[in-house]
Amino acid sequence: xxxxWIVLAALALLLLSAGIYFWGPxxxxxxxxQLSELSxxxxxxxxSAFDAEPEAARLVLLVSPT
Numbered sequence: 001x002x003x004x005w006i007v008l009a010a011l012a013l014l015l016l017s018a019g020i021y022f023w024g025p026x027x028x029x030x031x032x033x034q035l036s037e038l039s040x041x042x043x044x045x046x047x048s049a050f051d052a053e054p055e056a057a058r059l060v061l062l063v064s065p066t
Contacts, residue, residue: 033049
């Protein structure tokens with residue numbers, strides 16, 4: 001019975017740690033803008049930041065859960 005509780009506690013700790021890792025606050029390198037979610041409200045900001053430096057390499061990553 002005690003082994004069952006230890007396994008359940010370890011599993012709960014693992015799930016909690018994974019949740020904090022994936023959904024917690026993110027950090028970016030010094031000098032880089034903070035990460036943000038693209039929406040119709042902030043698309044103009046995205047477009048101006050994307051076009052700001054034409055010589056710089058740019059990458060757009062679109063991720064969809066479906």
